[in-house]
Amino acid sequence: RIYVFYGPHGCGKSTFLNNLLTRFEDYANTEEGLRYEVVWRLNIKKLKGTNKSAMSLSAFEKLIQVIDPENEGKHDLEGKDLAFDDKEQEYIEVPCLCHDNPFLVIPKDQRRNVLDELIKNDEFKWKLFTEKQYEWVFKEEVCTICSSIYQSLLERLGSPSEVFSMLYARPYYFNRRIGNGISVFNPGDKPLRRNFILNQMLQSRINALFQDSNVINYLYSSFAKVHNGIYALMDVKSHNVERMVELHNIISEGVHKVENLEERVDCLFFALMNPEDKRNLREFPSFEDRIQYIDIPYVLDVNTEVKIYMDIFGRHIEGSFLPMVLENFARAIICTRLGKKSGAMEEWIKDPKKYQNFCDDDLILLKMEIFSGVVPKWLEDSDVKALDKKMLKKIITESEIYGKEGLSGRDSIKIFDQFYSKYAKEDRLISMPDLCTFFKKLGDQPKKIIPQGFLSSLLRMYDYSILQQVKESLYYYNEEQIGKDIKNYISAVTNEFNSVIRCIFTKEEIYVTEAFLESIENRLLAENADPTRRKEMREEVLKKYTTLTLTQEIMIEGKDISETRLFQSLYDRYVHNLKKRVLEPFVANENFRNAIKDFDTEKFKTHDRRIKRDVTFLMENLSRKFGYTQQGANEVCIYVIDNDLANKFKNA
Known part of the structure; x- marks a missing residue:
C-alpha cells in the first residue's frame, strides 16, 4: 500500500512530509530506535587455505589503485613499470544491501528453537512468540545475496556454526542525504539510465574467493537502499508519475526484479499529490485500491496557524503585537477556509444574535474555537448541554469538507509578511485597528473571500474582550464581604418578610425586608430590575436551595455553603455586575487618561495620589493576569478610553 498525502496547493504537504522524515530519521538513529543489519566478514584463510594466487588483485582493482589519490605516491606514471601492494587481507567485508536483520540469516525452520534456547522464559519471550508485531522474525526471508552467501559458505565449510562465525551485525544508520534508509524524489529528478547498481571491485573479490562468478551476484537496485525504510515522491507529476507506476508490482508482490534476481522490497511508500495530479493515475484503475489517501487540508486551528508564522518569521514577532491581535490575524486568514453556512452549527445554536x-452571525469564530478543542466559557449552559457527543460528531464530520479552498498556506505567509513589514514599529505595538485597516485595503481577490461583516465581528469581539480585561484589572473586591452578602441573602429568602432571623451561615442578625433584599439584588441583577424579575429571582434561589443545595450538597455530600453550585452562581453574578460599573468613575475623567499616558515617567508623580494608586493597580494587573507588557497595557487602556468602549457595551 502507498500512502498519498492529498491536498490543495500550499496546504503544507511538503513541510509535513519533510518534518515526518526528519523525525523518523532522528528516531531511527537513537539508541531506542536503532536497528542492526547484516555484514559478512568472509575469512580468506579459512576459505582459500594457502592458495594466495587465487586472491591476487584483478586488473580492475589495480587500475582503481592507480587512480586512487591516496596511493598517488606509490606509482610512477611516466613510463615505468607499475608496482602493486599485493598483501593479502584477513577478510572481505560484504554488507547486506537490503539492510536485513542478522537473525533472518538463520533458516526459518530453526528460528524458534534458536530463540527458545537464547531467551529466558519471561514476558518478552511470550510476546515474541505470540504477538503480531513479531511475526516478521519467523516469516520473513533474508535477501537473495545473503541467502547465496550463506548457502555457499555452508557448502564450503560444512558447519552452520562456522558460517555464523563470519556473520556480524552493525548499526543501520539512516541518512536521507545519501539515500540510506530514506529516498526522496522530486518530479524533476531524472530516472537512472539502468535499474541496477554493481560494485565491480567487491564482485571481483567475491568471484575470486568462491572461484565462481555465478555463485553470488552482488547486484542491487536503488530500492534495496530503502528496504526497511521510506521511499517518498514529492508530487506525482513529470518523472514521478513513472516512479509511481513502477511501484505497482512492488506494492502488490513485495518484490522487484533486478536482472535475473528477485529483490525483496519492504518499506513505507509515501507520495504527495495535488488535486489535478489524480488524473495521472486514471490509466491504472487497478492501482487505486493500492492507494490510501490521507487528506491534508489548509490549517483550521488558530494556534497552529500562529505557530507557523512564528516558526517562519521567528518567535520575536509575538512581542510586536498587542495580546490577541496576532491570533485575530490568524482568524481572519482561517475564515476564508471555512464554509460560511453550517447546518450542524445552525442546529446547535438557534439564536446566534445572543452571542454578538x-x-x-455565521458562527465562524465559534467553529474555530470548537476545531481548536475549546468549548468557550461564554456559551450559555443550555447550549453547552446541547453540545453532546452526537452534535459534536456532526460538527467534526462537517469540518472534513473545509480547508480545501480559501487562502493557502503560502498566501497566508505572504500576506503576513506584508502586514508585519508595514505595521511593526519600535515605538508602538500592532493593534486591532491596524489589522482591520490592512485587510480592508488588501487586494480584491483576498478581500472578496473574507465573509462580509466578519472583520466587524472580530473587532467587536476584541473590543468586548479587552474591556473585560481592563475591568477585571481595575476592579478590587472584598471577597469576604461578598460571601457574607450572598449567605445572608440565601437565609433571608428562605424566611418570611418582616421577620428577624439569625443567619445559619454568618451568625449575623438579619431583618428580612424588601429594602434588605433589594440592596443585594441590585448587585445580583441590576438597579433597574423590575419587581417581577426580583420575585422570580427569589423563587429560583429558594427552589434551588431546598431541592439541591440543602438536601443534596450540604446534608448528603457534606459541602460547605460556599462550595455549592447555588453559592458559586450567585457569587459570579455579584462580581460580574460589580465589574460592569467599575469603569464608570474613570471614563469621563481626563486626569485618569493623562495618568495612564504618563505612567512610569516623571510626570506621573504630579498626579493625585488616588489616581496614581488606581493606575498602578490597573497596569500591574494587566501585566500579571493577561500578559501585557507595560507599553501594551498603556496602549490598550488608552484604546478603551478613547473608543468609549464602556458606553459601547454598557448594556452587555
Whole structure:
C-alpha cells in the first residue's frame, strides 16, 4: 500500500512530509530506535587455505589503485613499470544491501528453537512468540545475496556454526542525504539510465574467493537502499508519475526484479499529490485500491496557524503585537477556509444574535474555537448541554469538507509578511485597528473571500474582550464581604418578610425586608430590575436551595455553603455586575487618561495620589493576569478610553 498525502496547493504537504522524515530519521538513529543489519566478514584463510594466487588483485582493482589519490605516491606514471601492494587481507567485508536483520540469516525452520534456547522464559519471550508485531522474525526471508552467501559458505565449510562465525551485525544508520534508509524524489529528478547498481571491485573479490562468478551476484537496485525504510515522491507529476507506476508490482508482490534476481522490497511508500495530479493515475484503475489517501487540508486551528508564522518569521514577532491581535490575524486568514453556512452549527445554536459580543452571525469564530478543542466559557449552559457527543460528531464530520479552498498556506505567509513589514514599529505595538485597516485595503481577490461583516465581528469581539480585561484589572473586591452578602441573602429568602432571623451561615442578625433584599439584588441583577424579575429571582434561589443545595450538597455530600453550585452562581453574578460599573468613575475623567499616558515617567508623580494608586493597580494587573507588557497595557487602556468602549457595551 502507498500512502498519498492529498491536498490543495500550499496546504503544507511538503513541510509535513519533510518534518515526518526528519523525525523518523532522528528516531531511527537513537539508541531506542536503532536497528542492526547484516555484514559478512568472509575469512580468506579459512576459505582459500594457502592458495594466495587465487586472491591476487584483478586488473580492475589495480587500475582503481592507480587512480586512487591516496596511493598517488606509490606509482610512477611516466613510463615505468607499475608496482602493486599485493598483501593479502584477513577478510572481505560484504554488507547486506537490503539492510536485513542478522537473525533472518538463520533458516526459518530453526528460528524458534534458536530463540527458545537464547531467551529466558519471561514476558518478552511470550510476546515474541505470540504477538503480531513479531511475526516478521519467523516469516520473513533474508535477501537473495545473503541467502547465496550463506548457502555457499555452508557448502564450503560444512558447519552452520562456522558460517555464523563470519556473520556480524552493525548499526543501520539512516541518512536521507545519501539515500540510506530514506529516498526522496522530486518530479524533476531524472530516472537512472539502468535499474541496477554493481560494485565491480567487491564482485571481483567475491568471484575470486568462491572461484565462481555465478555463485553470488552482488547486484542491487536503488530500492534495496530503502528496504526497511521510506521511499517518498514529492508530487506525482513529470518523472514521478513513472516512479509511481513502477511501484505497482512492488506494492502488490513485495518484490522487484533486478536482472535475473528477485529483490525483496519492504518499506513505507509515501507520495504527495495535488488535486489535478489524480488524473495521472486514471490509466491504472487497478492501482487505486493500492492507494490510501490521507487528506491534508489548509490549517483550521488558530494556534497552529500562529505557530507557523512564528516558526517562519521567528518567535520575536509575538512581542510586536498587542495580546490577541496576532491570533485575530490568524482568524481572519482561517475564515476564508471555512464554509460560511453550517447546518450542524445552525442546529446547535438557534439564536446566534445572543452571542454578538463574542461571535459573528455565521458562527465562524465559534467553529474555530470548537476545531481548536475549546468549548468557550461564554456559551450559555443550555447550549453547552446541547453540545453532546452526537452534535459534536456532526460538527467534526462537517469540518472534513473545509480547508480545501480559501487562502493557502503560502498566501497566508505572504500576506503576513506584508502586514508585519508595514505595521511593526519600535515605538508602538500592532493593534486591532491596524489589522482591520490592512485587510480592508488588501487586494480584491483576498478581500472578496473574507465573509462580509466578519472583520466587524472580530473587532467587536476584541473590543468586548479587552474591556473585560481592563475591568477585571481595575476592579478590587472584598471577597469576604461578598460571601457574607450572598449567605445572608440565601437565609433571608428562605424566611418570611418582616421577620428577624439569625443567619445559619454568618451568625449575623438579619431583618428580612424588601429594602434588605433589594440592596443585594441590585448587585445580583441590576438597579433597574423590575419587581417581577426580583420575585422570580427569589423563587429560583429558594427552589434551588431546598431541592439541591440543602438536601443534596450540604446534608448528603457534606459541602460547605460556599462550595455549592447555588453559592458559586450567585457569587459570579455579584462580581460580574460589580465589574460592569467599575469603569464608570474613570471614563469621563481626563486626569485618569493623562495618568495612564504618563505612567512610569516623571510626570506621573504630579498626579493625585488616588489616581496614581488606581493606575498602578490597573497596569500591574494587566501585566500579571493577561500578559501585557507595560507599553501594551498603556496602549490598550488608552484604546478603551478613547473608543468609549464602556458606553459601547454598557448594556452587555
